[in-house]
Amino acid sequence: MSVTSLAVSASNPISNYDLRKVLDKLGHKLKPEEEPDYLVLLQALDESVESVMNLPDYEPTSDIERFPRKNVNYPKPEENTHGGWAWKCTIQDTKLNNGPLSGREIVIKDNIAVSGVDCLLGTSMFTGWKPTADATVVTRILEAGGTITGKAVCENLSLGATSFSAATGPVHNPFARGYSTGGSSSGCGLLIASGEADMGMGGDQGGSVRIPASWCGLFGFKPTFGLVPYTGIAPLEPTIDHTGPMTRTCLDNAILLKSIAGRDDLDDRCAGAPLPSELPDYPGTLFAMKDADMPLKGFKIGMVKEGFEICKKGGLNDPRVGVKVQEAAEKWRELGAVVEDVSIPMHDLGATLWVCIARMGSLPVLWGGMSGRSGYQMTELTKKMHNIRTEEGWDNTPWSPKNMILNGTYLWDKHPELYGKAINQIRRLRAIYDEALSRYNVLVMPTIPYLPTTHAPREASVLEKISRSLGQIFNTSPFNATGHPSLSMPVGMLPAREDKNIRFPVGLQITGRHMDEMSIYKAAFAWEAKFDWKEL
Ligand SMILES: NC(=O)c1ccccc1
Numbered sequence: 001m002s003v004t005s006l007a008v009s010a011s012n013p014i015s016n017y018d019l020r021k022v023l024d025k026l027g028h029k030l031k032p033e034e035e036p037d038y039l040v041l042l043q044a045l046d047e048s049v050e051s052v053m054n055l056p057d058y059e060p061t062s063d064i065e066r067f068p069r070k071n072v073n074y075p076k077p078e079e080n081t082h083g084g085w086a087w088k089c090t091i092q093d094t095k096l097n098n099g100p101l102s103g104r105e106i107v108i109k110d111n112i113a114v115s116g117v118d119c120l121l122g123t124s125m126f127t128g129w130k131p132t133a134d135a136t137v138v139t140r141i142l143e144a145g146g147t148i149t150g151k152a153v154c155e156n157l158s159l160g161a162t163s164f165s166a167a168t169g170p171v172h173n174p175f176a177r178g179y180s181t182g183g184s185s186s187g188c189g190l191l192i193a194s195g196e197a198d199m200g201m202g203g204d205q206g207g208s209v210r211i212p213a214s215w216c217g218l219f220g221f222k223p224t225f226g227l228v229p230y231t232g233i234a235p236l237e238p239t240i241d242h243t244g245p246m247t248r249t250c251l252d253n254a255i256l257l258k259s260i261a262g263r264d265d266l267d268d269r270c271a272g273a274p275l276p277s278e279l280p281d282y283p284g285t286l287f288a289m290k291d292a293d294m295p296l297k298g299f300k301i302g303m304v305k306e307g308f309e310i311c312k313k314g315g316l317n318d319p320r321v322g323v324k325v326q327e328a329a330e331k332w333r334e335l336g337a338v339v340e341d342v343s344i345p346m347h348d349l350g351a352t353l354w355v356c357i358a359r360m361g362s363l364p365v366l367w368g369g370m371s372g373r374s375g376y377q378m379t380e381l382t383k384k385m386h387n388i389r390t391e392e393g394w395d396n397t398p399w400s401p402k403n404m405i406l407n408g409t410y411l412w413d414k415h416p417e418l419y420g421k422a423i424n425q426i427r428r429l430r431a432i433y434d435e436a437l438s439r440y441n442v443l444v445m446p447t448i449p450y451l452p453t454t455h456a457p458r459e460a461s462v463l464e465k466i467s468r469s470l471g472q473i474f475n476t477s478p479f480n481a482t483g484h485p486s487l488s489m490p491v492g493m494l495p496a497r498e499d500k501n502i503r504f505p506v507g508l509q510i511t512g513r514h515m516d517e518m519s520i521y522k523a524a525f526a527w528e529a530k531f532d533w534k535e536l
Pocket of ligand 1: 158159160183184203204205206207208209236473
């Protein structure tokens with residue numbers, strides 16, 4: 001029997017009680033005379049979907065014979081002094097592999113699926129999720145000869161821009177214990193900067209690759225929307241989700257991006273992206289310019305005024321960060337580039353538009369459990385996430401997702417058209433950045449307007465916890481929504497305001513035209529070759 005055949009068997013377990021439960025959820029009633037008909041229709045639907053529920057799942061498979069999962073273990077405290085490891089493992093090709101990543105130890109943010117290795121997602125809302133398929137980026141790293149050495153701590157459901165929200169505990173900044181690495185790819189920030197790993201893959205919905213890159217002194221790239229498949233990665237909101245490489249040098253970043261980018265015909269966001277074989281040769285192009293005298297002759301760089309001004313707006317914002325980044329940008333002139341100020345007033349609205357999209361658009365993920373796009377959903381993750389709807393699940397939901405769910409539910413009720421309005425305004429914002437990018441090869445600004453903050457204690461109030469990251473995503477999140485490629489690179493150091501003996505890195509963000517990662521790399525590589533950020 002199915003929805004198209006309405007005969008109802010007497011044994012059908014669905015009852016008036018189930019219908020009432022549905023109505024309670026909706027907060028509405030049916031007219032008494034309508035009830036029997038809707039009940040029959042529900043019963044027919046119920047039988048029909050049983051045929052799908054009875055099927056085995058049909059997820060992509062991964063080649064675990066060629067890439068066996070070895071030494072899979074939860075790290076001991078003494079191996080995890082700074083809290084960056086979520087899980088350890090050793091995975092590499094069993095065939096001779098001289099690919100571009102051979103000999104490199106690579107960590108994977110713990111919201112990216114690695115088959116056979118527990119995925120914690122930074123949360124205590126559920127336990128025991130062990131993906132059965134590798135994310136596309138994981139497969140590509142292994143095929144390129146890389147060794148995956150573990151999962152790096154992810155802030156709770158990727159929702160923290162600082163690093164004290166993960167269920168496994170705080171992740172400490174490599175430059176000063178007790179301070180944030182930035183999030184939500186916090187483990188990657190720590191492990192790569194401290195040398196415990198060579199490279200890593202992070203996730204970036206509002207800045208989560210670039211923020212820890214900035215606070216830990218790394219190159220962290222959020223590539224153009226759709227260039228790198230998001231297949232097999234726990235989502236937040238389908239129009240802002242990105243994954244990208246985090247490394248200690250620009251050339252390494254280019255090597256890793258080249259290994260993972262290009263469409264996979266599973267993630268529909270990649271439909272317009274080149275195939276992996278059609279990508280520009282990022283590392284080869286950089287290598288060829290390494291001895292050039294004036295490598296950026298004719299290159300035009302626009303310093304976005306609004307992105308610098310935020311540093312002067314009080315609170316946590318630190319005017320010294322703006323000055324440091326400006327001084328670093330002016331050094332590009334010594335390499336032949338033109339560096340000018342450009343004003344983009346709508347930039348100021350970008351983060352607020354992002355907030356509308358992130359809060360409202362993430363509800364199907366956070367409250368519903370949706371776990372992918374067309375092509376492939378991680379059905380086990382959906383089941384686990386749905387746990388949040390139980391009383392116990394809700395009580396175990398930490399402050400950051402709780403706040404998101406309250407915000408999103410409130411906004412859908414109060415302004416149902418707000419999501420659409422924000423999406424449409426993003427189209428305008430993209431056109432405005434594109435106009436500036438028709439006059440400049442790249443745009444620059446500070447990645448974050450202030451230095452790392454200390455961890456909030458576990459017992460601190462929700463407000464206290466969230467306030468340590470307020471304003472942090474002002475310059476990063478607009479480009480999640482508009483899709484422009486953006487890289488954070490280290491350009492200097494500053495002493496902490498409260499303790500001159502502590503010095504933290506300062507990150508500069510370079511944003512380019514859609515699918516023009518190459519120009520960003522050229523600007524970063526030329527600067528890095530000439531100046532030593534640790535000495536500035
Ligand atoms: N996942 C993210 O990129 C993020 C960044 C900042 C705040 C919330 C989320």
